[in-house]
Amino acid sequence: MNAPAARHTPETRSRILDAAETLFVEHGFEATSMRMITSQAGVNLAAVNYHFGSKDALIQEVFRRRLAELNRQRLAMLDQLEAEAGSAPLKPSRIVEAFFGTALALAADTEHGGHTFMRLLGRTYTEPNAFVRQFLAEEYAGVLERFLGALYRSLPDVPREEILWRFHFMMGAMSYAIAGTDALQLFAGKFDDADPARLMPRLMSFLLGGLRAPLADFAAKPATRRGGRAAA
Amino acid sequence: MNAPAARHTPETRSRILDAAETLFVEHGFEATSMRMITSQAGVNLAAVNYHFGSKDALIQEVFRRRLAELNRQRLAMLDQLEAEAGSAPLKPSRIVEAFFGTALALAADTEHGGHTFMRLLGRTYTEPNAFVRQFLAEEYAGVLERFLGALYRSLPDVPREEILWRFHFMMGAMSYAIAGTDALQLFAGKFDDADPARLMPRLMSFLLGGLRAPLADFAAKPATRRGGRAAA
DNA sequence: GTACAATTAAAACGAACGTTTGAATCAGTT
DNA sequence: AACTGATTCAAACGTTCGTTTTAATTGTAC
Numbered sequence A, B: 001m002n003a004p005a006a007r008h009t010p011e012t013r014s015r016i017l018d019a020a021e022t023l024f025v026e027h028g029f030e031a032t033s034m035r036m037i038t039s040q041a042g043v044n045l046a047a048v049n050y051h052f053g054s055k056d057a058l059i060q061e062v063f064r065r066r067l068a069e070l071n072r073q074r075l076a077m078l079d080q081l082e083a084e085a086g087s088a089p090l091k092p093s094r095i096v097e098a099f100f101g102t103a104l105a106l107a108a109d110t111e112h113g114g115h116t117f118m119r120l121l122g123r124t125y126t127e128p129n130a131f132v133r134q135f136l137a138e139e140y141a142g143v144l145e146r147f148l149g150a151l152y153r154s155l156p157d158v159p160r161e162e163i164l165w166r167f168h169f170m171m172g173a174m175s176y177a178i179a180g181t182d183a184l185q186l187f188a189g190k191f192d193d194a195d196p197a198r199l200m201p202r203l204m205s206f207l208l209g210g211l212r213a214p215l216a217d218f219a220a221k222p223a224t225r226r227g228g229r230a231a232a
Numbered sequence C: 001g002t003a004c005a006a007t008t009a010a011a012a013c014g015a016a017c018g019t020t021t022g023a024a025t026c027a028g029t030t
Numbered sequence D: 001a002a003c004t005g006a007t008t009c010a011a012a013c014g015t016t017c018g019t020t021t022t023a024a025t026t027g028t029a030c
Helices: A011-027 A034-041 A047-051 A055-085 A092-108 A114-124 A130-154 A160-183 A196-212 B011-027 B034-041 B047-051 B055-085 B092-108 B114-124 B130-154 B160-183 B196-211
Strands: none
Touching: A011 A034, A011 A047, A011 A055, A011 A114, A034 A047, A055 A092, A055 A114, A055 A130, A092 A114, A092 A130, A092 A160, A092 A196, A114 A160, A130 A160, A160 A196, A160 B160, A160 B196, A196 B160, A196 B196, B011 B034, B011 B047, B011 B055, B011 B114, B034 B047, B055 B092, B055 B114, B055 B130, B092 B114, B092 B130, B092 B160, B092 B196, B114 B160, B130 B160, B160 B196
């Protein structure tokens, strides 16, 4: 039979993935060596190349196993929203909650590595490594299409270009909120309350405020009344 | 005399700095080797260690030369705002514009490497490398103190914790807007209008919308009227 | 033009990297 | 008990890394 995956120790693969995930967050991809990963995982150095083929393939699998589930949840939530709404248009806030809420819920999970992974993911959006960027873009393509489409329908009067930009801004705010909280020491010691559970409402309020902000008038109009309102 | 800096070719230093800046954005710190830097700069391999001491010291100097000027501008603009206002409180929007506007202006400068540097800076906020984080935190400490203080006085009714969080969110949105626009291929091909000059009003509108959003009520209050307004 | 200090140049250093190899070990089948 | 294929293991592979060393070269003051 062709079941080449697991024989007697299927845990070796996941031990490697867990160790890699943690170390990637801590040191980045380049600065994390195979020897660091395998020694932390308690497996032989050659195990990574045996099970995954290469370091790049390992990086890819670290993202794939978590991202597949996250994006599945996102799409399921959007499906449910659209089913409930019937033919009525969706509220932008619900769409945003479906996309960013699921991510924040994963980021709040400190038990099963969700928090670790979301820190890694947030940082990776700006990763210079070309192959990682390429892979992320492919994983996200479908989900982005669906959610952007939903937002376009939800805000028919707002130029799509603007919706795109604001989605971009929202992703940035969320990524930094997660990746930067303990990573960057800029605000170190300043946060009395870094509870991930409270991050959710805080961030969501900020995101929706930004999404609903009046559209900028590019100094095109001579400032008659400072732009119109963007959304509900 | 004790002028050990420059003798007959002071350009070697800056050639190295420029090459390093560009390559760091393109490949990251770890993946950029000394040999890549020196060959792109057209100088000898040993020149970096001679002029800067080490690769880490070079990284530090790449940031220092630009960041010193940026933060000087930021503080000067805040000084001017406070001088104009006299004893009257500053509008939050003006404070935000002073901090993020200067950064965006630098990011819009594609002639003298400002755009390149801002992409690098944005990415570096989440850099795992400990010494880079440490250095950034030190460079920013004074500026953050001043601007956060100004915001606290400008929004006396908003809990400082919330202002801190929103400043954090705003930095994230800006960093991604700059670092992610051409770096990440997530939205590749989707932007018809990626003009850096138009990014400014777009982002500023988003940031102020987020800053002014109603405060989240952490399900603590039983949702009497859905939180109060945050700012002017 | 000779002495001097700053800079550049070419070559080599040991260390660490990702990967490969070939033998040992294991579980299950016959 | 012998065989088989999957997995683990220790060791080594060639390459690249940041840095150091030592010599050649440069511009300037005496």
